[in-house]
Amino acid sequence: MxxxxxxxxxxxxxxxxxxxxxxxxxxxxxxxxxxxxxxxxxxxxxxxxxxxxxxxxxxxxxxxxxxxxxxxxxxxxxxxxxxxxxxxxxxxxxxxxxxxxxxxxxxxxxxxxxxxxxxDRLPGIPGLAERWGRSIFHCPYCHGYELDQGRIGVIATGSISIHQAQLLPEWGNTTFFLNGTFELDETAAEELTRRGVTVETTRIERIDGDADVVLADGRRMSFAGLFTAPxxxxxxxxxxxxxxxxxxxxxxxxxxxxxxxxxxxxxxxxxxxxxxxxxxxxxxxxxxxxxxxxxxxxxxxxxx
Known part of the structure; x- marks a missing residue:
């Protein structure tokens, strides 16, 4: 140049x-x-x-x-x-x-x-980018309280997401979607269980509605909001x-x-x-x- x-x-x-x-x-x-x-x-x-x-x-x-x-x-x-x-x-x-x-x-x-x-390099899940900043967030301190202790989903982007999933039960019942990004080791799995986090291993097919996660096996899970760590x-x-x-x-x-x-x-x-x-x-x-x-x-x- x-x-x-x-x-x-x-x-x-x-x-x-x-x-x-x-x-x-x-x-x-x-x-x-x-x-x-x-x-x-x-x-x-x-x-x-x-x-x-x-x-x-x-x-x-x-x-x-x-x-x-x-x-x-x-x-x-x-x-x-x-x-x-x-x-x-x-x-x-x-x-x-x-x-x-x-x-x-x-x-x-x-x-x-x-x-x-x-x-932000977001997970390539259909429906996620359109909801970024509206019903899908990265910071619980910025957006967690307004979810009114409703169900929360965390979409993994890597092992850093374990910490996000461990933190979020303060704001609502939390499900952690591994989405094929990595496998939990025993220590991480025990800590998530201690925090009351449910781990879901089935891959995500798409996100619908406001914050509905549709899994590859056809199940639909509705949440007050979703979090991910881009x-x-x-x-x-x-x-x-x-x-x-x-x-x-x-x-x-x-x-x-x-x-x-x-x-x-x-x-x-x-x-x-x-x-x-x-x-x-x-x-x-x-x-x-x-x-x-x-x-x-x-x-x-x-x-x-």
């Missing part, structure tokens, strides 16, 4: 790639320090299918789209913000001289923050393109960061779902706020 040409506009203190919850939380800290910030956002929030967000103190039950709208409106009150709707195609450069291309226009900054979120990866290749190290985790690939949220590339930071687990709106906001403060410190004390 050819190098990005230099733009004629101003050099920002920070370009934030991704304008969802963690990116906006980081921006708020930087804007309040009167730093110039450019947010470039593609408008694809991970929770865009969900109608309510839970577990976020002071905003419990609010539509996540409304959370994002209000946050963006508040950021625009700060004069050093520039917001650009679009997809970042390329990022190059080094500390104090990064270039980012969005469409035909290059932008430059002293620091980059990757708040790019993740893509594999994740950063939603764009920008981190790898910049040379940032990626780490394999039980949940998939994430951007490697240190305590200050700095990546392995000096001057490039990362926060939110793409850089840590577990995932929720409240955790993303907290991580973004921390990242924004640390980026400001790096601008004040570059060698620290």
């Amino acid at each position: 050819a190098p990005i040409g230099r733009g004629t506009g101003m050099k920002h203190d920070v370009i934030i790639i991704g304008g969802s919850y963690s990116g906006m939380a980081a921006a708020l800290q930087l804007l309040r320090a009167r730093r110039s910030v450019l947010i470039i956002d593609g408008g694809k929030r991970r929770n865009r299918s969900a109608s309510h967000s839970h577990g976020f103190l002071g905003q419990d039950g609010v539509d996540p789209a409304e959370l994002a709208r209000v946050a963006r409106e508040q950021l625009h009150a700060y004069p050093t913000l520039t917001w650009l709707d679009g997809e970042v195609e390329q990022a190059t450069g080094a500390m104090d001289d990064f270039q980012v291309a969005c469409g035909s226009t290059p932008h430059s900054a002293r620091r980059l923050l990757l708040a790019i979120g993740v893509s 594999q994740n990866e950063p939603s764009t290749p920008i981190a790898a393109q910049l040379g940032c190290e990626l780490a394999e985790t039980p949940m998939g690939l994430q951007i490697s960061t240190g305590e200050t949220r700095g990546t392995t590339v000096p001057g490039v930071f990362a926060c939110g779902d793409a850089a840590k687990v577990p995932h929720s709106v409240s955790l993303a906001v907290g991580d973004g706020a921390w990242a924004g403060a640390q980026i400001h410190r790096s601008l004040v004390w570059p060698g620290a």
Whole structure:
């Protein structure tokens, strides 16, 4: 890929790639320090299918789209913000001289923050993707309470799903669908039994209705909601393109960061779902706020 040409506009203190919850939380800290910030956002929030967000103190039950709208409106009150709707195609450069291309226009900054979120690789079960975020979830703290202690199904994606199945009986009678992904060892089976989890070994054919699991043998099992643990990866290749190290985790690939949220590339930071687990709106906001403060410190004390 050819190098990005230099733009004629101003050099920002920070370009934030991704304008969802963690990116906006980081921006708020930087804007309040009167730093110039450019947010470039593609408008694809991970929770865009969900109608309510839970577990976020002071905003419990609010539509996540409304959370994002209000946050963006508040950021625009700060004069050093520039917001650009679009997809970042390329990022190059080094500390104090990064270039980012969005469409035909290059932008430059002293620091980059990757708040790019993740893509979910869901189980390939017919009917699952259409219900993701509506009746099929990944976070019990975000969605478990609203199931009103109804029957819950957990669809395995790998051995990490054992922990999800062990956790969910707090929210309702739980059935764990192995769906041919792996075989339980004796220790895991005993722990699931201790937690009152029913293990189902028959493969899933499809998901119907709101949260009805249809098995290969024709049985239909109805649930108040279903959970699964998708594999994740950063939603764009920008981190790898910049040379940032990626780490394999039980949940998939994430951007490697240190305590200050700095990546392995000096001057490039990362926060939110793409850089840590577990995932929720409240955790993303907290991580973004921390990242924004640390980026400001790096601008004040570059060698620290």
